[in-house]
Amino acid sequence: MQFSIGCEYAIHGLLYLAMQRPDEVVLLTDVAKAQNLPVSYLAKVFQLLAKAGLVKSFRGAHGGYMLAQTPDQITLRDVTQAIEGTTPLYSPLSSRRECGLAADCVIKEAFTRAEKSLFSELEKVTLKEMMDQAIRMRSRMKWLQVPVAG
Amino acid sequence: MQFSIGCEYAIHGLLYLAMQRPDEVVLLTDVAKAQNLPVSYLAKVFQLLAKAGLVKSFRGAHGGYMLAQTPDQITLRDVTQAIEGTTPLYSPLSSRRECGLAADCVIKEAFTRAEKSLFSELEKVTLKEMMDQAIRMRSRMKWLQVPVAG
């Protein structure tokens, strides 16, 4: 019961993109290098982000990635769900157990509410806010030492 | 990012206990049989429940398990945490990434809030409520067809 490490890579990768000049296209290898991540796995993560519409990808020479939405549109929820998918937190295999409640079971309903509550919290935090923090505290985040606009 | 199947076993096992006469001691094998669960794994689950103080265990002849708290004291949060432990939903390995934010990082704070929110929802549902539902809908839950008080 933990977010996978792919979420961590995604969050920090997106933050790295957000810190570039707007519309700057970044190489995957640069993202990986800056944060000491395995580039081959990060590639998979970025493919998921692209599919989810959080980043735009460009193939070929001078290709790479850039954000597909403004940082204030991208929330932590978008990121985690892009990586982890949207399977419910609790889905009992009633195959073992004969049970005809199905739709209106207080247990399942409770988990559904809890899950909604979890993601609605994550939805409140945007990449913009993370970026703002990163700008304020840039000196303490060595992995983010990138040239910024201007 | 899903609650493990052990949680499902635990919830339904506790519900089975709750449906017995108060202070009735139940054999693990009966719980497993009623729900067609692997008894050896259910044993592990019940050991965790015992450690967490949700059930009392009795060894030896006429031994078994019973609830250690009244059904209205046991919440879904207690159960899930007894099984899954309390490791945080998100704990980035800053080993890869040099970052000095640590304590006051908006990302980590967001996940912490989200996690609290998740568990606070789960805390609102008690075994008593599940039991009441089970009593109302007994006919639709074949795995729970047990003799009840009286």
Add this chain to the structure above:
DNA sequence: ATAATTCGGATAGTTATTGTCCTAATATAA
């Protein structure tokens, strides 16, 4: 054409979860 780059699939390595088994400890009863 050539070089640079992402895409997608296959696959391998690693870790976590789920399940089994065996022995020890404990409790009851004859």
Add this chain to the structure above:
DNA sequence: TTATATTAGGACAATAACTATCCGAATTAT
């Protein structure tokens, strides 16, 4: 005391999920 019933706990095996690597195909700029 001995036999029997039952949980505790550790070691282990099987399975599944996650993480990581690799390669050929597609795409694009030069």
